[in-house]
Amino acid sequence: MRRSTKTMRLLTPVSAALLLGIGLAASPVPKETSEKSVAAQITDLSAQKSLGSPSAPIKMEVFDDYECPNCGMFYEQTLKPMIDSYVAEGKVYLIHRDLPLPMHQYSRQAARWVNAAARIGKFEVVERALFDNQMAWSEYGSENPKGNIRPIVKGALTPAEFERVDRLMEGCESDSHDELKGCAVDAAIQHDIAVGQLVPVTETPTFIVIYRGQQYPPGVGAISWPLMKQFLDQLLSQR
């Protein structure tokens, strides 16, 4: 019995190594081309909803839902310090993508307002205003009335700017998650959703980092800024 136990002990690692070898030999070649082509499609679009320099070494796409509490936390605790430092310093090019989840009643409406603001070059201020005041208009907030996004946007813009945004929002003021025929900005949201499906992105917030043409796996959840900074620094220090 002892001899057979010894034999088993010896055979186990040998057979495992053999199996691993067979698995590695039969494994497919890396698909760098398809990842690169997806990255190219993504970075070529949505310049109005992007922050920073397009020539920055790191490109980061963030799929957000304006009503999702985790997205609010991620924006306030991580994206804000990143925008103020790494994006401002030209290290990161931040691309916003809309992914309004049907479970959030007012997220599509919020995305419409932000896209309308983006059309006149006011994406950053309106995005910041909506996240800063998420509790004032979202269904999870303690303040009333829910879903009243208009005053938040109005407060973030000059009267002339708001008038332009308001004009773009004609036919858009609805809580519906369906693409509205008369809404000029819905196509932009649909485009972002389609880009998300390519990845695929199913949760928010999701961020995708592209460095030197290589797309890294998506990160999901409200990651803290110190860890995100550590990750970005390590990427930048790579040769």
Added chain:
Amino acid sequence: MPASTQWTANRVLLLIGRLCLAIVFLAAAYGKLRPLNATPWTLHSLEVTPSSLNLSMTFFAMQLDSYRMLPAWAVSPFAHTLPWVELAVGLLLLFGFALRYVCIAATLLLTIFYGAVIHSYAMHLAINCGCFGPNEKLDAWTLVRDGLFFALGIAVTIGAFLMHKRNRAAVSSSPRAELSAR
């Protein structure tokens, strides 16, 4: 079934269980340590460099952070330690060294993982599991899978203890043991 056949069957079952558990831990360690941008289970994914290792472990730290279970100061050290512990446990299980103790350690780890997954699922956190590398959604299937791993851990631990007890009994009842007792 004769006692000897039953005994052999139990030993084979324990061996299979032990190897399955070893594969779980080795795959988990590999998923966390492999270069992030390499396709999994390819030779390219074994080209680990210090910088790729650092990047992979920081990415794992971010995944760990999204669970919101550890204090901020503990996330990074924990993330940089866990993959190596998993690798060690996997190798020890594979070679069958100190089996009872390694099984206890493995089951403890699986209990912690299962608890974390249940907690996050109950909290409706839309996050990645991070269990076997990046880009792995935490959903109901994760719960079922980790539950099975947990059950396997317990079964192998019990099996390892029973086998040890049986081995000791066999040794003590052997003629040589009787002689030495005299």
